[in-house]
Amino acid sequence: MTTENDRKGRVLAAVDREFENALERLLTLVKIPSISTDPAHARNCRQAADWLTDLLTDLGFVAKTHETDGHPVVVGHSGGAHQRMLFYGHYDVQPADPLDLWVRPPFEADIIDAPYGKAIHGRGASDDKGQFMTFLEACRAWKQATGTLPEGLVVMLEGEEECGSISLAPFLEEHQDMLRADLALVCDTGLHASRQPAIMTSLRGLLSEEITITGPAIDLHSGLYGGLAVNPLRVLSSVLASLHDKANRVMIPGFYRDVRPTDHTRVETWEMLNFDTGRFLGKVGLAAPVNEEGFSALEALWSRPTCEINGMTGGYTGDGFKTVLPSQASAKISFRLVADQDPDHLRERFRAFVMTQIPSDCTVNFTAYAGEKACTMDTTSPLFEASLEELNEEWQALPVMTGSGGSIPVTTMFREILGMNSLLTGFSRGDDAIHSPNEKYSLDNFRKGIRSWARILSRAEELETL
């Protein structure tokens, strides 16, 4: 243990010594406008990928920019007989619009003063360039301190996370042996409540559908036909209103069949988080939670399935008024899934539920969008406990195991395609403004993030199994 601790100390010292250079490298990367959803920036996505392949190669990884049908994937191997950990990050970023709301240009990578201290300002500074560079800089410090990279590391950096990761599943399928490791590490999440380090242990799945109801063959005059002809907007409203009961439960028959009670110890952990519902809702101008009856706010957000209407349109929606009885009405509806809920199965149940409510004079058309299962991590994996201890020491705050109401499809792909469990930790703050103007990343969190990974790598070296 003394040797191990000595090594950890030397690596952490190397992190601090190298920090100014690490910052320069991150700023260089943020300056590349690798917006994946915009074809005009495809060139910049490739530029970011090649820059990262060069960086990994310099560090001693055997690295390559791999082609896909979309943007390239960067993969690097540190070598060794056995692949122990696959680290995942994404080099692509969200579009920067609306540009006029940025206090500095989004791709100049300035250092600014935030309320809490210095921060790196720019699109991708936090999501995910700043975040994944913490891991690569930890590897660099490791090499500087020990002369070699940690053995059995695979680094995979994708370029389509912000536009649906279309190419990722086929890429994982095709390169299973190249990528499969004992455990995946993902750095694309944040601190809890911007204060406590966190490991995210569950993510909800997602099922999205669009429905379009057609009644009359053409738009009708509501005076000449109103009272006799079916109105698709009325039918749609009625269908949408039937999706929940007054206790905010989803009314689709069988919807809860594959929802298991949340693991008792998880719920207990969440209770200790003292989640402040009033504060959480207050930030967006709300006060009254509408969670499913019988469940706490965090349970509702992290471990209960939901149904939300995300968009709805029909008839005349411009300025003024038009007394039209429209031919069509449509809505976009999504479900957050938990536990064993199967998106394909529920899609069929949802469609059947809608069909029972469509009058004989209407037809309904369904369009399938996302369908991903929920993902719950196996927290008994030994590196989880070790990581919590190291995060505690680095941040001097009790780390927490959290859930999330959102979906990170890559963890589901890792589990389903490569049979891998994922350890998700990251160092962004709630006010990093990811996906918004003036995205930033705390300079101090960047440094502590590198140190956190240095510590976790050190503990992983000690463990027989991860």
Added chain:
Amino acid sequence: MTTENDRKGRVLAAVDREFENALERLLTLVKIPSISTDPAHARNCRQAADWLTDLLTDLGFVAKTHETDGHPVVVGHSGGAHQRMLFYGHYDVQPADPLDLWVRPPFEADIIDAPYGKAIHGRGASDDKGQFMTFLEACRAWKQATGTLPEGLVVMLEGEEECGSISLAPFLEEHQDMLRADLALVCDTGLHASRQPAIMTSLRGLLSEEITITGPAIDLHSGLYGGLAVNPLRVLSSVLASLHDKANRVMIPGFYRDVRPTDHTRVETWEMLNFDTGRFLGKVGLAAPVNEEGFSALEALWSRPTCEINGMTGGYTGDGFKTVLPSQASAKISFRLVADQDPDHLRERFRAFVMTQIPSDCTVNFTAYAGEKACTMDTTSPLFEASLEELNEEWQALPVMTGSGGSIPVTTMFREILGMNSLLTGFSRGDDAIHSPNEKYSLDNFRKGIRSWARILSRAEELETL
């Protein structure tokens, strides 16, 4: 009588002689995109008004484009000691969207082949440009045949009929002496079942409201907030679904209080029309009527009040999917009123009904649009009988007295502000697609319509009182 008949014959001959020129004038007018509800087309509304003032002046009317707070009103006087008849039409038109459904551009005024023969294609070709031009062309023929215009005619053409006629009531109030006549003539209605000439003797009133429900201060991520934050689209759907029960009755408390049973003789007249519900709905691709339980189809359309959703929007409505939990959702809702139902009173009842359903975390904003009472005409007025005879002769089909589910607010204003009864007749067909893509007006109906007015003007000249 011989002299009168001679004159009628000469006027009808002038109609036929002048018809090609009349058509050219109508096509010129249809080409002006005078969409009143869209501020971008205010210029075109003025252009149409000025074009009509010039046309009336050329015909020998003393005419002027009158300013209002909205679009102008055109008024012309034929002169004479006593104002006998006020003719009403509207030069504004509905928006043309969705544009991609038009087989020709909506404002090119093409002549097309309809199943029944040639038709004028374009927005406003029927409603109401083609219709009111029948009267102006009848006046022109009269002048050509007799050397003068009929005495005591007032022509009033408004520009806000399709957006609520906001300025009209104040205009009538302000110019009572300029406008008041013995009887109003209105040409904004159609043939019965596209075959028989008709005089419309009752119209439903109209109440229109827009409601906007606001929940969160900003659009939220449905994964991070879904299950806890109120969703305005859900609230809106629930409100809209609550407006009717399963028997298609409107559920707003007190909604039916001022609805009286329809006059027995009117209902008997309607029964004799042998209204074919299946055929009526079949033309627009429907088969199953949704009328209020306990009432026939014609009663439902002509003498029962309704509630319809005319438009609804909220959240993401573009291509693809966005898992947004939107800040706002809104709907446009209108009611057709009958008998003594008071729009102001019902507007308050509607708002109160909605308010009871708005959760504490949402606010609701109401925008008032139209509010007009229903209107029943006095059919004992002598010109009614004479007009039925002339319509019979011109169309060689028994004319009928009908009701309508639509609203022509001006008839209520004429009654309430100017104490005038209205005679409504018009020549549009059920398949003219007014308010829909590919609006058209039968060329033959345009000609017969002009001839019908020439005949009615001729009979009016003979009558002591109208």
